[in-house]
Amino acid sequence: MKIGIIGAMIEEVTPLVEFFKNQGYKIEEIALGGNVFHKIIIQNDTLYIAYSKIGKVHAAITASVMIARFECERIIFTGVAGGLDSRLKVGDLLIATKLAQHDVNITAFGHPLGFIPESAVYIEADGALNAIAKKVAQKLNKPLMEGIIASGDQFICDESKKQWIIQNFQASAVEMEGASVAVVCNAFKIPFCILRSISDSADGSADVSFDEFLEEAARVSAQFSIEILKELGVKI
Ligand code: SAH
DSSP: OEEEEEESSHHHHHHHHHHHHHTTOOOEEEEETTEEEEEEEETTEEEEEEEOOSSHHHHHHHHHIIIIITOOSEEEEEEEEEEOSTTOOTTOEEEEEEEEETTOOOGGGTOOTTOOTTSOSOEEOOHHHHHHHHHHHHHHTOOEEEEEEEEOSSOOOOHHHHHHHHHHHOEEEEESSHHHHHHHHHHHTOOEEEEEEEEEOSSTTHHHHHHHHHHHHHHHHHHHHHHHHHHTTOOO
C-alpha cells in the first residue's frame, strides 16, 4: 500500500524522517509543488512523508499531490494542535472524528457557519483508520482522545475566540490544516486520519506554550503515527 504522511511544519516530520534514516532505510527525496516528498520503500509498502507548510491551502496542495501524483491510498496527518477541551493537556494525543473549517463564513446567504454549498460543515475521518489508532493506544496503554477538530488559517491564542470555536463547532482541538486534508481526501475518496498532540491551550499564553512544547508534542504524535503504520501492516 502507498501511504502519505503529512505534517505542517518541518518539526512535525523530522522525527519520522530521522526514525527511518536511523533504521537504515533508503530515502529518496522528490521535490514537487513547493514540497519535498521523502519516499521510503518498505517491502510491499511505500511511504511518502512531507511537511506542507502552515495553513489549509498548503496542506491541501500536499494532500492532493500525494493522492493524485503519488497514488497514496491512505493519508495520515501528524502534528500539534491547540487544546479546546479542558481535559487535554500538553503532550496529550487526539484523533479527529470529523473536521470543520471554523473560518468559513457565508452566513450572509443563510448558510450555517462553516458550510460550503456542495460540501458540508463537517467531514468525517475514516472509521477504520481511527479504530487502528485506538487499538494502538490500547496496546501502548496511552490515552487517546477522539473529538472534533476545527481548522482555520489563524493561530488561536485568545480565550474568547477559543470559546467561540467551542460553541459553534463543538471542537475539542484547533489547528490550521486538518480540515483541508479532510476535504481533499473526501473529494478523492481516500481514507484519512488526523492525529494531533497538544502544544498549547489556544488561550492568551498559547504562543509561549507552543514555542516551548512544539518539538516534544510533535515527537509524541510522530512516534504514535509510526505505531499506526505498524498496525496497518507496514513491516517496519
Ligand atoms: N511558530 C510558527 C507558527 C506556528 S502556527 C512560526 O512562527 O512559523 C501553529 C501551527 O501549529 C499550525 O500548523 C497549527 O496547525 C498548529 N497549532 C498549534 N496550536 C494552535 C492554535 N492554538 N491555533 C491554531 N493552530 C495551532
